[in-house]
Each structure stands twice: as structure tokens, then as C-alpha cells.
Amino acid sequence: MKNGCYIFLAAFIALGGSWLGLVYGPIHQLGGAEQAIVLNSSDTYPFQRPGDATLGLQVYRANGCAACHTEQVRQTGMACNVVLMNAGKNPVAVTNLISSLSLTNLTKEAADQVAGQITAAGGKSEIHIIATGPNIARGWGMRQSVAEDYLYDAPVQLGSLRAGSDLANIGVRAPDANWQLTHLYAPSGVVKGSTMPPFRYLFERRKMGETPSPEALQFPKEFTLPDGYEVVPTPEAKQLAAYLLSLRANAPLYSAPISP
Amino acid sequence: MPMWIIVVTLMLVFLGAVYFDRHSGWFDRQVYGPYTSAYQLEEYQPKSGAAAAAAQGKRVYESVCGVCHGTDGLGKPGQAPPLAGSEWVNTKGFDRLAHIPLTGLNGPMQVEGKDWSLAMAPMGAALSDADLAAVLTYIRNSWGNKAGEVTADDVKSVRAALGARPQPISGSQLKAMPE
Amino acid sequence: MIVNETNKTNPTASEVDASLRVPLLALFGGAALWLVVGSVLALIASIKFHAPDFLADCPLLTYGRVQPAADDALLYGFCIPAGLGVMLWLFAHLGQVPLRGAIVPVVASNLWHLGVFIGLAAILLGESTGFAWLEFPRGGSVLLFFAYLLLALWVTMSFAGRRERALYPSHWFLVAALFWFPWIYSTANLFLVAWPVRGVVQAVIGWWFADNLVFVWLALVGIGTAFYFLPKYAGRPLQGYYLALYAFWLLILFGSWCGIPLGAPVPAWLPSVSSFAAIMTFVSVLSVGVIMCKTLCGGEKCASLGGPYCFIRFGLGSFLLSALMFIAMACPKFNLLTQFTWFGPAQTQLQLYGFFAMTMFGAIYHLLPRVVGFEWPFPKLARLQFWLSMGGVVLLVVPLAIGGLVQGMKLNNPGIAFLDATQATLFWFRFSTTGLLFMLVGNLLFALNIFALTTVWKFALVKRVIAIVKAPLEIAEVKA
Numbered sequence: 001m002k003n004g005c006y007i008f009l010a011a012f013i014a015l016g017g018s019w020l021g022l023v024y025g026p027i028h029q030l031g032g033a034e035q036a037i038v039l040n041s042s043d044t045y046p047f048q049r050p051g052d053a054t055l056g057l058q059v060y061r062a063n064g065c066a067a068c069h070t071e072q073v074r075q076t077g078m079a080c081n082v083v084l085m086n087a088g089k090n091p092v093a094v095t096n097l098i099s100s101l102s103l104t105n106l107t108k109e110a111a112d113q114v115a116g117q118i119t120a121a122g123g124k125s126e127i128h129i130i131a132t133g134p135n136i137a138r139g140w141g142m143r144q145s146v147a148e149d150y151l152y153d154a155p156v157q158l159g160s161l162r163a164g165s166d167l168a169n170i171g172v173r174a175p176d177a178n179w180q181l182t183h184l185y186a187p188s189g190v191v192k193g194s195t196m197p198p199f200r201y202l203f204e205r206r207k208m209g210e211t212p213s214p215e216a217l218q219f220p221k222e223f224t225l226p227d228g229y230e231v232v233p234t235p236e237a238k239q240l241a242a243y244l245l246s247l248r249a250n251a252p253l254y255s256a257p258i259s260p
Numbered sequence: 261m262p263m264w265i266i267v268v269t270l271m272l273v274f275l276g277a278v279y280f281d282r283h284s285g286w287f288d289r290q291v292y293g294p295y296t297s298a299y300q301l302e303e304y305q306p307k308s309g310a311a312a313a314a315a316q317g318k319r320v321y322e323s324v325c326g327v328c329h330g331t332d333g334l335g336k337p338g339q340a341p342p343l344a345g346s347e348w349v350n351t352k353g354f355d356r357l358a359h360i361p362l363t364g365l366n367g368p369m370q371v372e373g374k375d376w377s378l379a380m381a382p383m384g385a386a387l388s389d390a391d392l393a394a395v396l397t398y399i400r401n402s403w404g405n406k407a408g409e410v411t412a413d414d415v416k417s418v419r420a421a422l423g424a425r426p427q428p429i430s431g432s433q434l435k436a437m438p439e
Numbered sequence: 440m441i442v443n444e445t446n447k448t449n450p451t452a453s454e455v456d457a458s459l460r461v462p463l464l465a466l467f468g469g470a471a472l473w474l475v476v477g478s479v480l481a482l483i484a485s486i487k488f489h490a491p492d493f494l495a496d497c498p499l500l501t502y503g504r505v506q507p508a509a510d511d512a513l514l515y516g517f518c519i520p521a522g523l524g525v526m527l528w529l530f531a532h533l534g535q536v537p538l539r540g541a542i543v544p545v546v547a548s549n550l551w552h553l554g555v556f557i558g559l560a561a562i563l564l565g566e567s568t569g570f571a572w573l574e575f576p577r578g579g580s581v582l583l584f585f586a587y588l589l590l591a592l593w594v595t596m597s598f599a600g601r602r603e604r605a606l607y608p609s610h611w612f613l614v615a616a617l618f619w620f621p622w623i624y625s626t627a628n629l630f631l632v633a634w635p636v637r638g639v640v641q642a643v644i645g646w647w648f649a650d651n652l653v654f655v656w657l658a659l660v661g662i663g664t665a666f667y668f669l670p671k672y673a674g675r676p677l678q679g680y681y682l683a684l685y686a687f688w689l690l691i692l693f694g695s696w697c698g699i700p701l702g703a704p705v706p707a708w709l710p711s712v713s714s715f716a717a718i719m720t721f722v723s724v725l726s727v728g729v730i731m732c733k734t735l736c737g738g739e740k741c742a743s744l745g746g747p748y749c750f751i752r753f754g755l756g757s758f759l760l761s762a763l764m765f766i767a768m769a770c771p772k773f774n775l776l777t778q779f780t781w782f783g784p785a786q787t788q789l790q791l792y793g794f795f796a797m798t799m800f801g802a803i804y805h806l807l808p809r810v811v812g813f814e815w816p817f818p819k820l821a822r823l824q825f826w827l828s829m830g831g832v833v834l835l836v837v838p839l840a841i842g843g844l845v846q847g848m849k850l851n852n853p854g855i856a857f858l859d860a861t862q863a864t865l866f867w868f869r870f871s872t873t874g875l876l877f878m879l880v881g882n883l884l885f886a887l888n889i890f891a892l893t894t895v896w897k898f899a900l901v902k903r904v905i906a907i908v909k910a911p912l913e914i915a916e917v918k919a
Binding site: 080252 | 287289291301305389390412
């Protein structure tokens, strides 16, 4: 290129193109997103997080939890299970039929065929859709994460590294506030061998009064505190726990269909 | 400027385009990987009960009947009469309607005030009871039609009454039948 | 000064260098400081994996704050100002025009370093924005943006007023880089921090920004620099003008679309487009490799072991490897193995430090003595730094990448508990922490050399001032 202007033009075209495609495009397509309808129900999803949980998102951000934890479930496939609902007028024939067939982890065509066979034998069946993949098998979620899961989050803390487990559905896996708080205070006391740093500065260890505080953490047996001491969460710790408890992303949606 | 780099570039463009075609869902807002198209996403939506039967009926209709009668049920002049709003579809009973796909139909007859003089093969003879029942139910509940469902047992009884190799019914015979 | 026939004066190389002295010392001095700070923070973060209780009671040093601070100190504190300084020097030299109004770049450098300080302090105090590579909150980012604009303006003026009008491949890469940063930085800050877009689009724009900064911008500046120094050291011109043009076009056209990871919670077209773009970027990387081989093989080997040439060669080799890792991570099958594992950070560290920082070290070791007018006070330490940094990078990246692969294989097996996967990586972590230690020592040597050089220059300056003050007055100057 002979002229500085041409270089500028080249850079402008290249960056302008990618700006249009990866910035303007998604804003146009997803920026005005509204709530989605949960499949087979009239509920909308997601719901606004309760107040403490919204503040908890800021505690999550301020302490850089996204440096080790992700909040996205990945799905690598989908499958159908055929479930018998009603054996109909000829239960023996139907039972014989299903014992000779495979009913789980089928493709849609195979599942339709099996369902047709069951219907022909007089039974009634339903096809259940499931998500498959290592994340799903690990129990980190029942379906993959989609855009609606992050609709009300600012900032969206997707994370990019799993030094710690995925948190997209931690509110389903560990719905106990006390567990969340004790895990934050002493991760290796609650999960043996954990490399997560303790967040003791989010708590206050103080001498017990006449009676233990209702907010005091209940630790597992092996973890002992000196006599007469208790650990009480600060407001930040409580907000963070509320946020973690609000992390649930299992509602079946059109873009991530699963049978409820 | 080595030529082989251009060749490599073109090959990669081709491979990339094929990959994009297969995996992008063509910019659909609701298609997330691993789903590869909006059609596949629709296929894998969980259906229960009535919804499942309707989906089955729609599938059968579009592959067997829709070619002539149109996916919108409006028929095609010179090919097939409309099903939307047809008095032959919107009947209280199912018997007369079920005869048409099981035996075939020879015109002339009137449908929605127009004369039709065509011949229809027994398109439903090869379908199972469940499939035929589903497609009839679908026809009776689509495009503004509001009629009752047809069950597989209903179809079975009509078939049994017809016996093996029934002759195509004529328009006048059809009109004379009870609904 | 050489006076030619038309009575215009052509500046010599040393005049050009002299005009750049204070701005470059300001840029590189601060950059060296942030490099050391970043290394210390990275080492602290790495130690926390072996001893989670290490400094755990200090909220400023919790892992989630220290790790992003270390990354940002390396990128914004060292890489970008070093890149800008090298660009200033390169444009002045390629165009054979001295820098005018040097006070502005000096002010801009100080603004930049102030912005980095504010940003890093904010991260450690819990005020980060929460977006990867964009953690500096409003105060810091505004300072950085305007400082960059000022410096870019001065480089552009240097470019526009160049005496030597021909354009070299380095020009294309560096001019594009000048233009790149303000657009992506302002977009990211406006759409993510100032007026945040809704939902997952934040993540998409964040990925776009991170890719364009950490992959494209660093590649543009690093390759532009390498394409200037390679021919110098190899003793022959850059082989493949049109190939370089091709590499440039493909890099900016396709490199800017990479970044959206596969399996992300966004519609399928976004990751597909990114994967397609990554595959096309492979051709650009291939072309750069071909140019490098053709230029180096068969040229003279006028290099001393551990000198600037070694840095630049290692840097370019690291670029090829890290870019290949980047592209591999965008391929579906490999991505299933490496996503969310330590393979990603390994690739990023190789790119930031192994490629870009090493290239900058080579360039700075080459140009700063010429600019300041004094030799490096500790040349042996400079050579030692090469071995320490190279060893450190290898020790950091290779085990981390292997650990990432091991982690990925275990995580993909639902039967293996999550903690087992984490424990398996700890073994490889020990090597990486050692690598970080080597890198820290190397960076200290680099900073030592720069500060020593600055001190020597200042000392000489003071000596000259004192000599002028103490000199006996000329008789003509004394008026009765």
C-alpha cells in the first residue's frame, strides 16, 4: 500500500465489519430481549433476583469470583426417552414389547418409532426430551445456559475458567444458606482438599453472648472454633449467599427444551 | 507470493462455509448449539398428550395429503378441493369423512359451492390406524375447522366395515351416506 | 547536522533518537515498574493455589482480585505503553523525522501510568467492573483512553510528516494498531460500563473486546516490530512483500471476528462465526511463519547470544505457537477438551509474555541505548534476563497447558469427582509457579537496567548543568 490513507481505510473496513457483526448484530438481535415463556406452563422466566441477591452479584464481582468459577452449563447433545404412561387394554403385549426395545437415549426418529409401536400395541407413551453432555451428567444443570438466564444481570459473570465448580445451578445443588456461608468462611473445612481461599474477611468472629446469635454459622463436626466463639456473617456475606442461592437455571425454555 | 497459500485459503474458506452452514442455525435467535437448525429445535420440543397427537397429525398431513390439498388446506384448482371450511370435514360424525382416504373418491361432487370432478386415490389405505386418526383429527382442527377428534379405534371400525380392497366411492354415494 | 544543497537540514539518526529521549524514558520506566508489580501479583496469585491460606485475610489480596490485577498490570501497565514507545521510535526512525513537541507524549505517558495505578488500586479495593481485560473502572479507563489518544496523535503526526515516504510492512501493522485501540476500548467501556447493554450481550461485547485487544492489537504491534528488526538482524530485507500484505489483511479481517467461545450461552451463529474466523486466521499465522523462516534462514547470523535478536526470535516463535493454540481452541473437538481449563490461561500468558513482552524486551534493549546515548549499565544482566525469561515462560506455559489438558480429560468424565480434576492440576502448577518466579527475577533485572540507565543519564545531565554553572564566564560576557 502506497498511502497511509489506504492503511487507515483497511483497518476501518476490517474493524467496522467486525463491529457490525459482533457488537451491533447481537445488540440488535438480543439487546431488546424480554422474558421467555417456560415450556408447558404460563410462567415467565427469568424472575428478577430478590434485593439481597442483586447486591450479592456486586459482592461476587468485587471479589472476583468469576476468576475461578463459571456460571454457564454446556450441553453437547440431546436425546429422547420414551416413557410408558398407560399399558392400555393389552398390558401383557405392551410389557413384552417394551422389554425388547431400548427406551432411553434415542434420537427423535427412533423415539417416534418406538412410541408408534407402543401405540399400535394399545399403550400410551410420552417422549421426554433430555439434554446430554459431561456438564449435564455431572449434575451441574439439566439444560444448557441460554441468553434468558442472564437477562437481569449487570455485570454478567459468565466466567472462563473452572478452577472451581460451575455455579449456574448452585442454588439447586446447595440450597442451604448455612452451607454456602460455612463454605465461604472455611472451604477446606467443608470440602476436603478444596483449593478455594477462605473468605474470612466477609465474616466476624466474635465472642458469644449469653446465647449464640441466630445468625451464627453451624460448622461441620470436624471444624472446631475456640470455646465461646462464634462466626457471624457480615451483610456482604449474606448478600453473596442470597445471590448464590438464587442461581437456578433449570426452567425448560423453547431454546433449551427439556421435559420438566 | 506462494500459490499454495492461496489454495489453502480457498480450501479453508470452503470448509468453513460448510461448517457454518451446518452449525450456525442461520442466525436464528433461538437456535443454540448443539441444535443445528430451527427445524431440529422444533422437533425436539417436548410434547404431551394432545399436543403430541397434533404434531403427529401435522407431520403425516404434510407428507401425505399436503402435496395436493396444500399445507394451508386451501386445495389447488384442478388438483384437490379445499379442506379449510369444507362441509365434508366439519361433520359431527367421522364415518363419512374416514371413508374418503380409505377407499378413494371419484368425483363429481360439490365442495363449498364449487364443482369438483377429480379422482383421489385411497391415500390413507397404507396408513396405520393411529396415523390416519391423527391426520383426520388434525384436518378437523386446523385452518378454522372446528370438529371433534377421530380416534384410532374409530378408524379401525370403519376399516373393518369396509373389508379388504374396497372400491373407490363416488361423490353421489358419499353424499348419500350418513355423516 | 548535514546541510545539503537546498540549505535544508536532514536530521541524523542520533538527532531523531535524542528527540525521543524523555518520552521513551517516561513510557518505558513506568512500564518496567508495572511489569515488576504484575509479576509480584501473579506470583502471589499462583502461590495461593498451593497454600490457599496464604495472605487470605487481606481482602486486597484475595485471589479473585490479585489475578485480574496481575493480568491487567502486564497488559495495560507494560505491554501497551511499551508498544506505544516502540511505535514512537519506529515511526520516527522509519520516517527519519525527529519528534516535535515532546512534552505532550511525556504528559500522556504520565497520564497513562496514573490511569493504570488508579485502575489497579480499584481492582484490589473491589471496584473492578467485572469484565475480563476491562476491569479498570471509569476513572482509570478515561485516563487511559485520553493518554492513548494523545500518544496516537503524536505518532500519527510523526507518520504524516515523514521524510522517507515509502511504506514498509511494519507501517501497515503499526498504523492499523494505532487506529484499533481507541475504537475497541471506547466501545467496550460505553456498552459495558457506562450504559450497559442487556444480558448476555455484555459477554459478547466483552469477548469481542478481549479478542481484539489481546489477540489482534498485540499481534499487530508485535509483528510490526518484529518485521522491522528481523531484517536488520538477518542482514537481508523482509522476504515476501505481498505475503506480508496478505498476512496483514487476513489478520485484521478475520482476527477481529474471533473470540466467541463454542458452547457459549448465545445463539449458535456467534460461536460458528468465531470458529470460522479462527480457521481463516490460521492462514495469516502460516504466512507470518513463512516470512519468518524465509527471512531468517540463509541470512547472516549477526547476533550475540542473549541479545535483543534472541528476544525477538523467541517472541515470534511464541506468537506462532500461541496463535496455533488459540486457533485449536476454536475447533469443536479440541474445544470440548480445553474449554474452561487452564489451557486458555496458558495460551494467554504465552501470547502476552512469551510473544509480546519478549518482543518488546528485544526492541527496548536495542533502541534505548541509542536514544539515551549511553550503553546499558549491566549488559550481562540483560543477557541473563533472556535466559531467565525464556526459561520462566517455558516453565510457566508448558506445564499449565498440560495441566489444562489433564483437567479437561478428567472433567469430561462425569465419573471423576471435580476435586480429583483440580488436584491433578496442582502437580503441574508447581512448575508454573517456579516459572513465574524466574520471570519475576528476569523482570527485576530488566527494571534494574532501565532505572540504572535513567540514573546514568540523569547523573550525566546534572554533571553537565553543574559544569555549565561552574564554568568561568567568557570575557565578552562581562560588561563593565
